[in-house]
Amino acid sequence: MDHLLSxxxxxxxxxxxxxxxxxxxxxxxxxxxxxxxxxxxxRRNANDMIGFSLQSFAALYGILLGLIAVExxxxxxxxxxxxxxxxxxxxxxxxxxxxxxxxxxxxLQRDLHEYAVEAVETHWxxxxxxxxxxxxxxxxRRMLAKLLAFTPSTKSEExxxxxxFRQINxxxxxxxxxxxxxxxxxxxxxxxxxxxxxFLYVLLMCLFDMELHVHVLLGATTALFLGAAVFxxxxxxxxxxxxxxxxxxxxxxxxxxITQAEH
Numbered sequence: 001m002d003h004l005l006s007x008x009x010x011x012x013x014x015x016x017x018x019x020x021x022x023x024x025x026x027x028x029x030x031x032x033x034x035x036x037x038x039x040x041x042x043r044r045n046a047n048d049m050i051g052f053s054l055q056s057f058a059a060l061y062g063i064l065l066g067l068i069a070v071e072x073x074x075x076x077x078x079x080x081x082x083x084x085x086x087x088x089x090x091x092x093x094x095x096x097x098x099x100x101x102x103x104x105x106x107x108l109q110r111d112l113h114e115y116a117v118e119a120v121e122t123h124w125x126x127x128x129x130x131x132x133x134x135x136x137x138x139x140x141r142r143m144l145a146k147l148l149a150f151t152p153s154t155k156s157e158e159x160x161x162x163x164x165f166r167q168i169n170x171x172x173x174x175x176x177x178x179x180x181x182x183x184x185x186x187x188x189x190x191x192x193x194x195x196x197x198x199f200l201y202v203l204l205m206c207l208f209d210m211e212l213h214v215h216v217l218l219g220a221t222t223a224l225f226l227g228a229a230v231f232x233x234x235x236x237x238x239x240x241x242x243x244x245x246x247x248x249x250x251x252x253x254x255x256x257x258i259t260q261a262e263h
Contacts, residue, residue, distance in 0.1 A: 010244060014231050021198070021227030025219045028206040033215075041209045054204045061197045065229050068186060068194065072236040079181045079239040080246045083123075086174040087250030090116055093167040094258055099160030104150055108143060108164075109258065115139040115171070116255035123178055123240050124248050132182050137175055143168055178240075185237040194233070198226060 008016065040046050090112065097108045118139055122132075147165055152158040186194075205219045235244040 010235060013235055014228075017231035017234065018224055018227040021202070021223040021230075022220045025202050025205060025223035026216055028202055029212075029215055029219050032203075032206040033212070036207045036209065040207060047209055050204060050207050054201070057197075057201060057204060061201060064197065065194070065233070068190065069229070069233050069236075072186065072233050075181070075184065076236045076239050076244070076246070079178065082174060082177055082181070083246050083248070084250050086119070086171065086178070087254045089167055089170050089174065090251065090254045091257070093164060093171070094254070094261070096160055096164045096167060099156060100150070100164075101157070104146065108146060109261070111139055111143045111146075113255065113258045115143070116251060116258060119175070119251055120248055120255065122175075124245070132179055134179070137172070140168060140172055140175070182238065182240055186233065194230060198230060201226060 040050075094109065094112055097105055097112065099105075100108060115137065118137060122137075125132075144165075147161065147168070150161065152161045202219075202223060205222055208215060208218075210218075239246045
């Protein structure tokens, strides 16, 4: 389900979940109403028993949704922080490269600009259906090869060389971290439990015996909030290709600074 809805905008995703849950609940009320009268409400206390069951079920299901929502938000926050750290690493490396002699300095700065562009295209692809790359970055490998071929001749060049080497290795680690975060969403089995729980919750709501307009109003209201809760989890599930995505502004800002420095 998460893969099928990955191409929708945040507004479309919200409408799909909220309106979809409300529509299914209202439809379920009309379908279940004649059968529930015949099979369940032969005794006066049937509503009380359904309400008790719904209350117990809502407590367990609410805890489940709450834990999943917190986990999804924590993962989203960690990825957001990783993007900021990557932008900081790019900025630091850009300043460190000024300590190299020409023409190596110019070549490395040009490669760094190419990698900033590559990072945006890798983590925020225009084609959301395109598979995420799994191999190493050719630009970072090229920068490492140039550094390995360089022999520092002064003490300052040795210091700059060591720092630049460390920063490039940091960029490699950060790239792998961000790529792995795209596949670390909520497992399919847990999504199945979430949707099964939502179905059972709506089903219990449909079994009540009350005036039709009251039943529809209460059922649609409850389903609206339930859909909003599941939407929140789905929107945060993939920080790069989901409904709510991590902002690439920090890396774009660094990319523009490097572009201006080259000119």
